[in-house]
Amino acid sequence: MTYGVDVAQVRLEHITKTFGEGKEAVTAVDDVTIDIEDHDFMILLGPSGCGKSTLLRMVAGLETPTSGDIFIGTKKVNDVAPKLRDVAMVFQSYALYPQKTVRANIEFPLKVRGESKPERAAKAMSAAQSLGLDDYLDRKPGQLSGGQRQRVALARAIVRQPAVFCMDEPLSNLDAKLRGETRAELVDLHRRLDATILYVTHDQIEAMTMGTHVAVMNRGQLQQIGTPQQVYAKPQTVFVARFIGTPPMNVMPPGLFERSEVLVGVRPEHLQLSSNGVLSLTVRMVEQLGHETLLICDAVGTRVVVRQNAEAPVPSIGAELRVDASEAHRHRFDPVTERRIDG
């Protein structure tokens, strides 16, 4: 099932969304502009409450922007009802109809559209097959596991052949192992459908592994947009630098790592032990994770994490170390605006 024809790009122009009025007004989304291209797998990434779900719900038509315009394809859809937007939504809770069988759940969007019974059955079958659900068609959602329910929700979305898929943390209710497997399946599904997907998550691993592009948000504002590699290699703000990467980047105050007035960030894996290194550290804690070792250190009151190979000798707690980082691995940020300086 591929839909080369109907797939569309999504354009968000200066979107602002405010809830409440007067003093109680809360700005959930603050002047966000994003271009999502055809066939893109766009991840909206950020901590909870950053406005990413609100943004997605505006694309789906469940919320109306306070200001700004939403385009799907070339059509402005601000005031267009969800059913005319050609958007399918997958919810974190799956939102399956508990009284309906898997088959009836998958057929529901087609039934709403008034498609004939045989047509519905054929499309539902095909959607179910593509997700390996053909054996469960006559069961009720209550008789399925979390992963199976998730697939039913996906099948119900793809059966409509929508222009855009909106997914709101669809993997968050799954256990870690299943989440890993389903990530790969979603990437495969995206390749097969060749559809435009907007995917909301707070999980940076999902963002890094699945997205063709990532839009990082914080407090309603767009922090950075780019491919996962760009966002990782060149974070544009201190927030992005700290949000992406486990453990997060060490962002050190001015004067600690370099004699300058700027914040310097270095990822834990880019700090190298060296007897003439510029930074002196005291080891406070050692975390041996098997494939790597994390040295949690202190540098004049600042916490600095150093990542080492599992094979490297493990220093004792209290030991003094000197570390350095190559120029290519140093990220410099303005201490006031917290924005990247060296482009």
Place this chain on the structure above:
Amino acid sequence: MKKKWRELPIAVGMLAPSAVILGLFVVYPLVRAIQLGHLRCDATGKRCRDGGWGQYIDVFRSNEFQHALANTARLALMTVPIGLALGVGLAVLADKQIRGIGFFRTVFSSTVATSVAVASLIWFVLLQPEIGVLPNLFHGIIPSLKQPGLLRDPATALPAVALSSIWASLGFTFIVITAALQGIPRELYESAYVDGAGGWMRFSNVTLPMLGPTILFTSVVLTTRAFQSYAEVALLTGGGPDPQRPTQTLPYLIYGQNSLVKNDIGLKSAAAVLLFFVLLVLAFVQFRGLDKRVHYGS
């Protein structure tokens, strides 16, 4: 084995309070009523003799019992579906985030704080042919409101009683359904909305199925209430109008002032025991019949 017996006094002590209350107020009256149902008394009610189990069959087959049973069933058929439909309708209407909706919720649920006696009195005054508001306003459209009056016309007496009964139960239905509505996950509506479902599709595919267990529960409660309706009959019609006595329900036949058997403790008890079994069968049928169509959670 030894340990089990040693714990017996504690177990008896723990169970005693509930056992005493249950025994005194439920088991004893039931057994006593079944026993009394055997008695056949004379007109004064003083001298009684044992009529045996056959008396139950006699009472069940009697015209009076059959007539009252039919009246009660008719009342239930009017009050339960209409009461449920109104309750669900109002609850769905009030389940919106609109300014001032709290006022309507309070109004709709207010009858739950009104006793059947008060409700019946209100309707008695409202329907009273000479001074009632409804007859004075609408007698042009429905002449029988004034002559002879809804409660005095054999054709409309039972519907009028049903009206009062529906009104009195509406608050209860409204509250129970409102609570159930608030338990329906919002994503289900949103998902249906994004898929293009309109108001009716969302109601029939989300609201109604999700309310299933609550509607079943409410219908059982309302049916039981209808089969136990005594106060509204006693206050509004006294089982009348005579001679058809279309509002003589089973509880009124058992207990009412104008009941034919009011002095016969034996016949009254027999009818009461029979009513108990009628309700038992009804509840069983409702749960068996509707349960298959009702979905309980996921």
